[in-house]
Structure formats: C-alpha cells, structure tokens
Amino acid sequence: MPNYYNPFINRPLLFLVIILCSLFILSESQSFVYNGFNNSNLVRAGATIIKPSGALRLTNNSHNVIGHAFHPTPIPIFFNNASSFTTYFVFQIVPSTLNTDGGFGLAFTLSPSPQFPGAAPGHLLGIFNPSNNGNPSNHIFAVEFDTVDGHNETSDTYGNHIGININGMNSTASDSATYYVDGTHNRKEEVWLEKEGPIQAWIDYDGVKKVVNVTICPLRVAKPVRPLLSEPIDLSLYLEKNMYAGFSAATGEKSSSHYILGWSFRLNGIADPLDPSQLPVVPVEKSSRSTNKVKKVLIATFSVVVFILLGALVSLLFYRRVIMKFELLEDWELDCPRRFGYKDLHKATKGFKESEKIGAGGFGSVYKGVLPATGVEVAVKKIMSNNPLQGMREFAAEIESLGRLRHKNLVNLQGWCKHKNGLLLVYDYVSNGSLDSLLYNSKNGNYLTWEQRFNIVKGVASGLLYLHEEWEQVVIHRDVKSSNVLIDHDMNARLGDFGLARLYDHGKNSHTTHVVGTIGYIAPELTRTGKASKSSDVFAYGILLLEVACGRPPIKYELDRNVILVDWVLECMKMGNIFEAVDAKLNSMYVTEEMELVLGLGLLCSHPKPEARPTMRQVVKYLNADEMLPMLDKLSPAGSRRADEITSRFLALGLTDSITTTTSYHSSSIGMISCSSFDSGR
Numbered sequence: 059m060p061n062y063y064n065p066f067i068n069r070p071l072l073f074l075v076i077i078l079c080s081l082f083i084l085s086e087s088q089s090f091v092y093n094g095f096n097n098s099n100l101v102r103a104g105a106t107i108i109k110p111s112g113a114l115r116l117t118n119n120s121h122n123v124i125g126h127a128f129h130p131t132p133i134p135i136f137f138n139n140a141s142s143f144t145t146y147f148v149f150q151i152v153p154s155t156l157n158t159d160g161g162f163g164l165a166f167t168l169s170p171s172p173q174f175p176g177a178a179p180g181h182l183l184g185i186f187n188p189s190n191n192g193n194p195s196n197h198i199f200a201v202e203f204d205t206v207d208g209h210n211e212t213s214d215t216y217g218n219h220i221g222i223n224i225n226g227m228n229s230t231a232s233d234s235a236t237y238y239v240d241g242t243h244n245r246k247e248e249v250w251l252e253k254e255g256p257i258q259a260w261i262d263y264d265g266v267k268k269v270v271n272v273t274i275c276p277l278r279v280a281k282p283v284r285p286l287l288s289e290p291i292d293l294s295l296y297l298e299k300n301m302y303a304g305f306s307a308a309t310g311e312k313s314s315s316h317y318i319l320g321w322s323f324r325l326n327g328i329a330d331p332l333d334p335s336q337l338p339v340v341p342v343e344k345s346s347r348s349t350n351k352v353k354k355v356l357i358a359t360f361s362v363v364v365f366i367l368l369g370a371l372v373s374l375l376f377y378r379r380v381i382m383k384f385e386l387l388e389d390w391e392l393d394c395p396r397r398f399g400y401k402d403l404h405k406a407t408k409g410f411k412e413s414e415k416i417g418a419g420g421f422g423s424v425y426k427g428v429l430p431a432t433g434v435e436v437a438v439k440k441i442m443s444n445n446p447l448q449g450m451r452e453f454a455a456e457i458e459s460l461g462r463l464r465h466k467n468l469v470n471l472q473g474w475c476k477h478k479n480g481l482l483l484v485y486d487y488v489s490n491g492s493l494d495s496l497l498y499n500s501k502n503g504n505y506l507t508w509e510q511r512f513n514i515v516k517g518v519a520s521g522l523l524y525l526h527e528e529w530e531q532v533v534i535h536r537d538v539k540s541s542n543v544l545i546d547h548d549m550n551a552r553l554g555d556f557g558l559a560r561l562y563d564h565g566k567n568s569h570t571t572h573v574v575g576t577i578g579y580i581a582p583e584l585t586r587t588g589k590a591s592k593s594s595d596v597f598a599y600g601i602l603l604l605e606v607a608c609g610r611p612p613i614k615y616e617l618d619r620n621v622i623l624v625d626w627v628l629e630c631m632k633m634g635n636i637f638e639a640v641d642a643k644l645n646s647m648y649v650t651e652e653m654e655l656v657l658g659l660g661l662l663c664s665h666p667k668p669e670a671r672p673t674m675r676q677v678v679k680y681l682n683a684d685e686m687l688p689m690l691d692k693l694s695p696a697g698s699r700r701a702d703e704i705t706s707r708f709l710a711l712g713l714t715d716s717i718t719t720t721t722s723y724h725s726s727s728i729g730m731i732s733c734s735s736f737d738s739g740r
C-alpha cells in the first residue's frame with residue numbers, strides 16, 4: 059500500500075497538540091531564583107534586613123522579634139486545581155550564644171497576604187496569633203523548621219523538627235530534622251538546625267497526585283533521594299487562587315538569628331538550582347558593644363603576644379618540616395610513584411585518630427582515611443617496628459610491583475609510605491568488614507546467606523587464580539584465611555594482605571626459610587619444608603571453603619579439646635552424612651549440589667598431599683560447574699587416614715597445646731609477619 063497523507067489518522071494527533079497547548083497556557087509557569095538577595099528583591103517586614111553580603115536575616119538575636127520576607131507579587135498557584143510547585147532554599151540558624159539553645163524557628167509560608175497583623179512571636183513563628191491559630195479561614199500553608207519543643211507537647215514533641223502546618227501551628231505531619239542517607243534503607247542522619255551551618259530544603263507539591271514532599275540536608279550533601287516527609291494533602295482545598303510565597307521567622311524567650319542565603323521557586327516545574335559559589339556567607343555577629351580603653355589596650359597586648367607566639371610556632375614547624383624531609387627521604391625513594399606523603403596520610407586519617415581506627419592486629423592498626431587531594435576513601439595500615447626496617451629499598455621495589463596488581467577480587471594496594479621506623483600501606487577501603495566477622499557475628503540477626511557465601515568463595519578463588527597464574531609474575535599469598543577476606547558494598551569478596559607475599563618469577567621456587575601463615579591454614583608440608591607454594595595457598599583456600607560451609611573456625615576448642623575442622627567434616631562424611639557439618643545458621647537454606655561441591659572441594663584442596671590438590675584454575679572450573687569434581691566417595695576411604703595424619707602432624711609440632719581458646723587462632727600467626735591485622739569495618 060502506498061504511504062499517503064491521511065487526515066483521519068492524524069486528527070487525534072491534532073487534538074493532542076491542541077490539548078497540550080491549552081494545558082500549557084492554563085498551567086501558568088512562574089519562577090524566580092535568588093543566589094543571595096538585594097534590596098529590590100523582596101517585601102520585608104519586622105526585624106528583617108538584608109546584610110551587605112546578600113544574606114537575608116529574618117530575625118536578630120533579640121527576644122520576641124518577628125521577621126517576614128515575601129516575593130513581591132502574588133503567585134497564581136491555584137489558577138487550576140492541578141497546579142504543582144517546587145521550591146528550594148538554603149538557610150542557616152545561628153543561636154544567640156554558643157552553648158545554649160536558641161529559638162524559635164523559621165517557616166516557608168504561602169499566604170493570601172504578606173501582612174500578618176497581630177501575629178505573635180515564639181512558637182507561633184510570626185504567622186498566627188493565639189486567636190486565629192487553627193482557623194480554616196487563614197488559608198495559610200507553612201513548613202516550619204523549629205528548634206524548640208513544639209507548642210503542643212502531646213502532638214508536636216520534637217525540639218529539632220520539621221512540620222507541615224495548615225492554618226495553624228498544629229502540624230499535619232512532622233518529624234525530627236533528619237534526612238534519609240539512601241533511598242532504600244531507613245537509615246537517617248540527624249541535621250542539627252542550629253549547629254549544622256547552611257542547610258538546604260526542598261518543598262515539592264504535586265498537584266495531580268496531591269502530595270507534599272519536604273526534604274532537608276546539610277549543604278555539603280546532595281539532595282537525598284527519599285524525602286523526609288511525604289504527606290498526601292490536597293492544598294487546593296485550603297489555599298486561595300493567588301498566594302504570596304516567602305518566609306517568616308520569630309524568636310521568643312530563646313533566640314537565634316535566622317538567615318536565608320538563597321531561594322528558588324517554580325510553578326509547574328522543578329525549581330532552578332542555586333549556585334553554592336554565589337551564596338552569601340553568614341556574617342559573624344558582634345557580641346559586645348561597649349569596648350572601653352582598658353579593653354582595647356588588653357586586646358592590643360594580647361594580639362602582640364599571640365602574634366609573637368604564632369611566629370615562633372610557624373618557624374618551629376618550618377624548621378621541623380625541612381629537617382624531617384632530609385631525615386626521611388633517601389634518593390631511591392624519590393622515583394617511587396606509589397609513595398605517599400606522610401603528611402597526606404596523616405591528614406587523611408585525621409592524625410591517626412583513635413576514632414578512625416577500623417582494625418588492629420599483632421603488627422599494627424588499620425585506619426580509615428579520605429585522601430585530601432582526591433576525596434578517595436582508603437584503609438591505611440600502620441605497621442610499627444621497633445627496629446629500623448631492614449631492606450627497605452628492596453621492599454619498596456616489591457611494593458611498587460604489588461601496587462600494579464589490579465583485580466576486582468583483591469584489596470588493591472595503592473601505595474606506601476615510610477615514616478621513621480614504621481611503614482604505612484595504603485589499600486582500597488572495603489566497607490563491609492572481614493569474612494570471619496560476617497560468618498560468626500550476625501548483622502542485625504542476619505548471617506551470610508548461602509548465595510552470598512557461594513559468591514564469596516568464587517570471588518576468593520578468582521582473586522587467587524589471578525595472583526597465581528594471571529599476572530606477569532607468580533604471587534603466593536601465604537596467608538589465605540577468612541580474616542584476610544574483606545567484603546565490599548555489593549557483598550563481593552576482596553582478598554587482602556598480600557603484602558605478606560613474596561614475589562616469585564614464574565617457574566622459580568621459593569628459598570625462604572620463614573614459615574608465614576596462620577595456624578589452622580598452614581599446609582602440612584609447609585611446616586616441614588618451610589616452602590610456600592601455590593599448592594600451600596590452595597590448602598589454605600580449602601580450609602576457607604570448609605569454614606564458609608560449616609560456619610566454624612579451622613580449629614575450635616570444644617569440650618576440652620581442639621576440634622580440627624577438616625577432621626570433623628571427614629567424620630561427618632564417615633558417619634554417612636556430610637551435610638551434618640553444614641553451618642546450622644543457614645537453617646538448611648542452601649543448594650544441595652553447591653554445598654556438596656564446596657565441601658568436597660574443600661576436602662580435596664586441603665588434602666595433605668600437595669600433588670593431590672587441584673590448581674586454582676581447576677578450582678575455578680569446578681566452582682563454575684565447567685568441570686565435574688572427582689566423586690566425593692573416592693575421597694572417603696582415604697578420609698579416616700587423612701584425619702589421623704593431620705592430627706598427628708599438629709600434635710607432633712606441639713601446636714595444638716598452644717591454642718587455648720576458641721578465638722586465639724585469630725591472632726596467632728607464626729613466622730615473621732602476623733595475621734589478622736587488616737580488618738576493615740565500620
């Protein structure tokens with residue numbers, strides 16, 4: 059059929075265009091934006107003034123004052139009953155004295171008139187008076203930001219609160235001044251109206267759905283996805299066609315200065331953003347008027363003394379910094395791109411403040427930090443040593459090289475810094491803490507699910523495979539264990555602490571004489587030969603698999619003896635039901651085939667004979683079901699013998715005697731570098 063113009067087909071389109079045009083004309087759009095104010099912008103009344111900086115001050119610090127500021131022309135808000143509006147403003151409340159609470163508050167107000175005859179200060183916020191408070195003929199909509207207890211203790215109880223008020227101070231909806239940190243969880247952060255500094259607020263009214271949303275947050279935070287208040291209200295029932303928009307504020311027995319720094323408004327659309335760089339800054343209020351001569355002299359003397367002290371301090375700091383620079387930097391250090399400045403790390407961790415500490419272990423502490431230059435979150439591990447570090451130059455070369463390792467299942471090493479006798483290692487910050495803490499401690503009563511656990515062991519396998527085979531050099535981890543596996547925001551595993559690993563070129567064997575690792579994860583041949591290998595990492599990974607499936611540490615002191623996890627799983631298998639060993643905290647919620655695979659693979663990897671263990675590449679294939687695991691029943695006849703073998707090995711070394719409590723294995727490592735010291739968390 060030829061394609062020709064058909065007026066009948068296009069007629070509905072024409073209608074749509076006409077309807078849209080008429081809607082556009084009907085729903086009048088009006089908007090304004092003030093990044094700071096000047097004398098020609100607003101209608102003002104009461105104590106309101108505009109400071110030279112452009113800040114609008116509604117009230118000063120005196121008691122019982124009122125201030126109003128309104129957009130000069132009325133806005134035809136309810137020209138039609140489906141009109142919407144949005145408004146966005148930045149305000150700041152400065153209490154009269156530093157350490158006492160101020161009052162009372164300010165309110166965004168829509169009112170038929172910019173005059174409020176007889177309005178009272180205090181909790182009525184200069185909008186209502188005691189006789190018209192609550193009267194439906196007010197036609198007033200106000201969103202209050204109140205810093206004193208609500209006037210009605212029974213229905214308005216928060217001091218630091220936000221309320222939606224219609225025709226009176228009895229809030230239709232209210233909540234403490236907070237904001238939702240993210241859209242999906244209920245986690246809220248408090249906003250202290252008087253202490254926070256500049257605060258942003260959004261008031262959005264949807265005239266079709268009839269919903270009022272109110273959102274606040276500090277100026278430094280982006281608009282929260284979820285509004286604090288989202289209240290179904292049909293404003294067209296209460297308000298008039300033309301309304302004045304503006305602000306009212308009042309003080310009472312308690313007082314604060316109330317400032318608006320910027321404001322934007324739009325009818326039937328999204329209010330324009332404000333430009334934070336253009337917003338005025340709240341001026342410092344003068345506290346005292348009567349300065350007499352004596353005071354002036356005192357101040358002058360004091361200033362001179364302070365000036366001299368400051369000068370001395372500055373030159374001392376300068377001297378120290380120059381001296382320290384010479385002391386710290388050797389020339390080889392200068393060509394290490396991954397070297398961080400001590401000053402930056404000191405600043406990032408707020409001076410290694412106790413509150414920033416997220417983990418501690420035998421060798422030092424781990425601090426959370428934010429790099430000042432980039433704002434990137436990092437974990438800084440501080441390794442202290444009583445003696446100057448030996449072989450720093452070689453070690454730095456090694457770290458430079460480790461720093462180039464990049465994999466999604468590794469806690470990437472970003473860099474390092476030498477300071478006096480200590481060494482600082484800078485890692486990615488991983489938010490959910492370590493696997494062992496998630497396995498043994500519930501998070502709000504929830505333990506890791508099987509799906510999460512299976513994903514975690516797959517992630518660890520993929521990280522280890524990268525270290526063993528996929529990078530330019532072979533990296534032996536040497537300390538695979540649950541406390542070295544960190545869990546990120548998306549519950550993916552990140553293997554950490556390969557700072558312990560020594561590098562080996564492909565094909566070469568290790569010549570070290572130190573045994574490094576953690577009891578319970580050390581392959582039997584390692585205690586004999588002291589030679590770490592890919593296969594001793596596989597052994598430790600096998601123990602980790604069993605640990606994750608069984609929810610038990612590798613060695614647990616129980617009923618006066620040390621129960622070795624591998625033996626226990628083998629015992630369950632001998633008794634005919636390997637699933638007896640499964641973590642009871644899973645409540646039998648797991649995929650049988652996957653569980654069988656993980657337990658079987660755990661036993662295979664932790665086989666006492668290194669030759670019998672698979673490589674990490676095979677492990678990954680088994681976990682991805684690309685290859686079938688050799689049948690479990692083939693393992694079982696050897697099982698009982700293996701168990702005895704392992705037990706006797708430990709006994710022969712006398713290691714079991716040194717383990718006395720269920721938790722001590724966490725912190726006991728043997729060899730030159732310990733254990734669970736990198737433990738990221740909250």
Ligand SMILES: *[C@@H]1O[C@H](CO)[C@@H](O)[C@H](O)[C@H]1NC(C)=O
Nearest residue numbers: 091092093095096097098099
């Ligand atoms: C006052 O502000 C308005 C817009 O906010 C601007 O157009 C006007 O030029 C300003 N007037 C003065 C005197 O600065």
Ligand SMILES: *[C@@H]1O[C@H](CO)[C@@H](O)[C@H](O)[C@H]1NC(C)=O
Nearest residue numbers: 104105106117118119120123
């Ligand atoms: C605060 O404003 C009121 C009303 O404008 C005025 O009477 C009072 O003197 C002011 N107080 C101070 C400390 O400036």
Ligand SMILES: *[C@@H]1O[C@H](CO)[C@@H](O)[C@H](O)[C@H]1NC(C)=O
Nearest residue numbers: 138139140265266267292294
């Ligand atoms: C708007 O008001 C008219 C009558 O004035 C009514 O028929 C219509 O349903 C109202 N629309 C809405 C969305 O409330």
Ligand SMILES: *[C@@H]1O[C@H](CO)[C@@H](O)[C@H](O)[C@H]1NC(C)=O
Nearest residue numbers: 192209210211212213214228
């Ligand atoms: C406070 O509110 C309650 C209802 O929530 C009401 O019964 C009481 O009269 C109110 N008190 C005042 C002083 O308005």
Ligand SMILES: *[C@@H]1O[C@H](CO)[C@@H](O)[C@H](O)[C@H]1NC(C)=O
Nearest residue numbers: 192210213226228229230231
């Ligand atoms: C205050 O509002 C509540 C509902 O939010 C209502 O139950 C109460 O009667 C109101 N009190 C006054 C005095 O208006």
Ligand SMILES: *[C@@H]1O[C@H](CO)[C@@H](O)[C@H](O)[C@H]1NC(C)=O
Nearest residue numbers: 262263264269271284285288
């Ligand atoms: C009000 O908040 C609700 C809930 O978050 C949201 O679905 C809605 O889109 C918001 N409406 C406006 C006008 O912002």
